[in-house]
Amino acid sequence: MEFRIVSWNIRGLGRKEKVQAIRNMVREKKPQVVFIQETKVGEISRQLLRRMGCDKGFDFSNAPREGSSGGVLSLWDVSCFEMLESRVFKRFTVLLGKFRGSSLECSLMNVYGPNTDADRKDFFREILEVMKNHKVAWCLGGDFNAITGFADKSRWSWNFSAMEEFRSFIQAANLINFLLIGGAYTWSNNRDPPTFVRLDRFLVDDEFLEGFPSLNQFLLSKVISDHNAISLETKKQCKGFRPFRLYNYITAEEGFDEMLEKKIHNFQRCNVSMGAYSLLKLVKGAVKKWSSNKTSGSALNAVELEKQIAAIESNLQSGTATMLDKSELVNLKDKL
Incomplete structure (x- = not known):
C-alpha cells in the first residue's frame, strides 16, 4: 500500500x-x-x-x-x-x-x-x-x-x-x-x-x-x-508515462517563435510534401527540447529558484551564511 x-x-x-x-x-x-x-x-x-x-x-x-x-x-x-x-x-x-x-x-x-x-x-x-x-x-x-x-x-x-x-x-x-x-x-x-x-x-x-x-x-x-x-x-510511487503538454507561457518566451519558424522552414526545404502529422511531430520535438533547455526562456524557472533559496536557508541554519547570502535570499524570494 x-x-x-x-x-x-x-x-x-x-x-x-x-x-x-x-x-x-x-x-x-x-x-x-x-x-x-x-x-x-x-x-x-x-x-x-x-x-x-x-x-x-x-x-x-x-x-x-x-x-x-x-x-x-x-x-x-x-x-x-x-x-x-x-x-x-x-x-x-x-x-x-x-x-x-x-x-x-x-x-x-x-x-x-x-x-x-x-x-x-x-x-x-x-x-x-x-x-x-x-x-x-x-x-x-x-x-x-x-x-x-x-x-x-x-x-x-x-x-x-x-x-x-x-x-x-x-x-x-x-x-x-x-x-x-x-x-x-x-x-x-x-x-x-x-x-x-x-x-x-x-x-x-x-x-x-x-x-x-x-x-x-x-x-x-x-x-x-x-x-x-x-x-x-510510503515508498516512492511510479509516476508512469508523462504525456506531452504545450503550455501557453512557453509560446510567450523570448526567442520561441523564431526558433519554431526556423525549425519549420529548414524542415520544409528538405521535405516539400510535408503533411500535418509530420508538422505536428516536428513541433512536439522542438517544444520538448526548448522546455528541457534550462538556458532558454526569459528567467530562471521556479524550481531552480526554490533550490537556490533552500541552499541559502540551509547555510543560515548552520551559521555559515554571509551577508551576501542574506541579500541574495531577498532577491531570490522577490523573483520567485
Whole structure:
C-alpha cells in the first residue's frame, strides 16, 4: 500500500499566489491526502478547490476560521481513501476511514495548535479525549505550534513548560515522533539573525506504523509561506508515462517563435510534401527540447529558484551564511 499525505501551514488562502503554490504542490507530489492549516477562510467553495487543483476526485472537511485567523482544511482523494466519518473541531479535523487496498481502519487528524500555554493545555486534552473514543490506528499531522526539545529550535530561547507539556501529550497518546528527512526545522521568522523552529510534524501510533512499516517523513521546499510543507509517505510511487503538454507561457518566451519558424522552414526545404502529422511531430520535438533547455526562456524557472533559496536557508541554519547570502535570499524570494 503506497500513499502520500502532505501538510502545510499556508498562512492564508486569500492570495492567488498561495492558491497557485498549493496547486503546484498537488501537481508535483500527487498526494492522496492534503492537510492545510491557517486557511483564514470561512466557507470552502468548489471554485477554490478547482484553483487549488483538488476539484476532480477530492472531497474535503473544513474547520472554518474564527474571526480573521485560523482555519483547518483536510482534503482526500476518494479513489484512494474511503472516508467513513468526518468530525470537525475548533482546531482540528478527523477523518475516520481506510486507504483503499488496505484493511487497516485509521483516523487521520489535521491539527493547528494554539500558541498560548492556557489554550495549549485544553487543545492537547481535547485531542486525547477524541483519540480515546476511537479505538483505531492514528496519524496526526500539521502545525502543533509546540516543540519537543532543544533540537527543535535554533536559538537559545525556550518555553520549558510548553516543551514538557508537548512531550507528555505524545507519551500519553502513545505516539511516535520520528525523523524528519531533508532538514531540521519547518518554520523561520525571516529576521536577521533568523530563528528556525520545527513546529510542523507527523505523529503516528504503533498500530498505524505496523500497518504501513515503510513510512518516512520529508521536509519539502519552502514556497510563499514562512512554513515548509512536510510529507508523510510510503515508498516512492511510479509516476508512469508523462504525456506531452504545450503550455501557453512557453509560446510567450523570448526567442520561441523564431526558433519554431526556423525549425519549420529548414524542415520544409528538405521535405516539400510535408503533411500535418509530420508538422505536428516536428513541433512536439522542438517544444520538448526548448522546455528541457534550462538556458532558454526569459528567467530562471521556479524550481531552480526554490533550490537556490533552500541552499541559502540551509547555510543560515548552520551559521555559515554571509551577508551576501542574506541579500541574495531577498532577491531570490522577490523573483520567485
